[in-house]
Amino acid sequence: MTPFCTRLDLAHPIVQAPMAGVAHGDLAAAVSAAGGLGMLGVRGDASTDWVAEQAAIAARGGRFGVGLLLWSLGDGALLGHVLEHGPALVSLSFGDPAPYVSRVHDAGALVASQVQTVAAARQALDAGVDVLVAQGTEAGGHTGSIATLPLLQQVLPLGAQAGVPVLAAGGIATGRAVAGVLTMGADAAWIGTRFAATREAAFSAGAKDRILAAESTDTVLTHVFDLVQEADWPAQFPGRALRNRLTDRWHGREEALADDLPDVQEQFRDAVARDDRDVAHVYAGQASGLVQDLPAAAEVLTALMDEAATSLQRVAALLGDTGAGGHLSR
Numbered sequence: 001m002t003p004f005c006t007r008l009d010l011a012h013p014i015v016q017a018p019m020a021g022v023a024h025g026d027l028a029a030a031v032s033a034a035g036g037l038g039m040l041g042v043r044g045d046a047s048t049d050w051v052a053e054q055a056a057i058a059a060r061g062g063r064f065g066v067g068l069l070l071w072s073l074g075d076g077a078l079l080g081h082v083l084e085h086g087p088a089l090v091s092l093s094f095g096d097p098a099p100y101v102s103r104v105h106d107a108g109a110l111v112a113s114q115v116q117t118v119a120a121a122r123q124a125l126d127a128g129v130d131v132l133v134a135q136g137t138e139a140g141g142h143t144g145s146i147a148t149l150p151l152l153q154q155v156l157p158l159g160a161q162a163g164v165p166v167l168a169a170g171g172i173a174t175g176r177a178v179a180g181v182l183t184m185g186a187d188a189a190w191i192g193t194r195f196a197a198t199r200e201a202a203f204s205a206g207a208k209d210r211i212l213a214a215e216s217t218d219t220v221l222t223h224v225f226d227l228v229q230e231a232d233w234p235a236q237f238p239g240r241a242l243r244n245r246l247t248d249r250w251h252g253r254e255e256a257l258a259d260d261l262p263d264v265q266e267q268f269r270d271a272v273a274r275d276d277r278d279v280a281h282v283y284a285g286q287a288s289g290l291v292q293d294l295p296a297a298a299e300v301l302t303a304l305m306d307e308a309a310t311s312l313q314r315v316a317a318l319l320g321d322t323g324a325g326g327h328l329s330r
C-alpha cells in the first residue's frame with residue numbers, strides 16, 4: 001500500500017485519468033467501485049447541470065476525482081461548482097495551479113497536477129499541490145515532449161524531497177508497466193488510453209474501434225484538432241491523437257490550415273456528427289498498440305493488478321530469499 005493509496009483509501013494503486021469527453025460518471029464509478037480512483041474529465045465549458053449529473057453518477061462508485069484544465073478556469077466559477085460535489089482529488093493541470101490550490105484545500109480535497117517538465121514540477125510544488133503526476137509524451141491527449149521514463153526519474157526525487165507522492169502517466173497499459181513504475185518509486189499509475197477503450201467510457205464507438213485497430217506508431221502530437229476546434233490550448237501542449245486523413249493533410253501545414261479554416265471546420269463538424277474518425281479526432285496515446293479488446297473497466301483493473309503482482313513477485317525472486325543483492329549481484 002503506497003502513501004497515496006492510504007490517503008485516498010484505494011485498494012489498488014491505479015488512477016483512471018480524467019479525459020474530457022471520455023471519462024464521465026459511468027467510467028469513474030466503475031473504476032472507483034473496483035478499488036481504483038475514477039476521475040471525471042471536465043471541459044472548461046461544462047455546464048453546472050452536467051457537472052452535477054456526472055458527479056452524482058461517479059459518486060455511486062465511492063470517492064472520485066475530477067480533472068480540470070487550468071487554462072480554462074478563469075475566475076474559478078467552474079472549480080466552485082466542482083467542489084460542491086465533494087471530489088476527493090482535483091487535478092489542476094496544464095498551467096500554474098497556484099491561484100486555485102487553497103480553494104481546493106478549503107473544500108477538503110487533495111490537489112494533483114500533471115507535469116510535463118522538471119520546471120513545471122517545481123512550479124506545482126511551490127503552489128502547494130499534494131500529488132505530482134509525471135506525464136510523459138507517450139500519453140494520449142495533451143502533453144509535453146519528454147518521455148515518461150526520463151521525466152519520472154527526475155520528478156521522483158523532487159517529490160521525495162518535498163514529501164509529495166509522484167504518480168506516473170503516459171504509456172502504461174499493462175500490469176508489467178504498473179509494476180515497473182511502482183518499482184521505480186511511483187505511488188500509483190495514472191492511466192488514460194487503456195480505460196478509454198472500455199465499455200463504460202463515453203468515447204464514441206468509432207473512436208473505440210480506431211484505438212483497437214491502432215499500432216503504437218499510429219499517433220501524432222499535433223495542434224491540428226485544437227486549431228480546427230478553436231480551442232485555446234497553450235502552444236506548449238499539443239495533443240497526442242491517432243493519425244487520420246485530417247492530420248495527414250494538415251499536420252505541419254498549420255498556416256495553410258488557417259487559410260482554409262471554415263471549409264475544414266465544416267468537414268470536421270460533419271465527421272463528428274457521423275462518427276467518421278478518419279477525419280474527426282481520437283485522442284489516444286502510444287499505448288494504443290497494447291489495446292486490442294473492449295472489456296469492462298473493472299476487468300481492466302483486475303488484469304492490471306494480477307499482472308503487476310506477477311511482475312513484482314519476479315522482482316522479489318530476483319533479489320533472492322536472503323534479501324538485498326541476491327541473484328542480481330551475481
Ligand SMILES: Cc1cc2nc3c(=O)[nH]c(=O)nc-3n(C[C@H](O)[C@H](O)[C@H](O)COP(=O)(O)O)c2cc1C
Binds near residue numbers: 169
Ligand atoms: C481521450 C483523452 C482525453 C484526455 N483528456 C484530458 C483532460 O481532459 N484533462 C487532463 O488533465 N488530461 C487529459 N488526458 C490526459 C490523461 O489525463 C493522461 O495523462 C493520459 O491519458 C495518460 O497517458 P495514457 O493515455 O498513455 O494512459 C486525456 C487523455 C486521453 C487519452
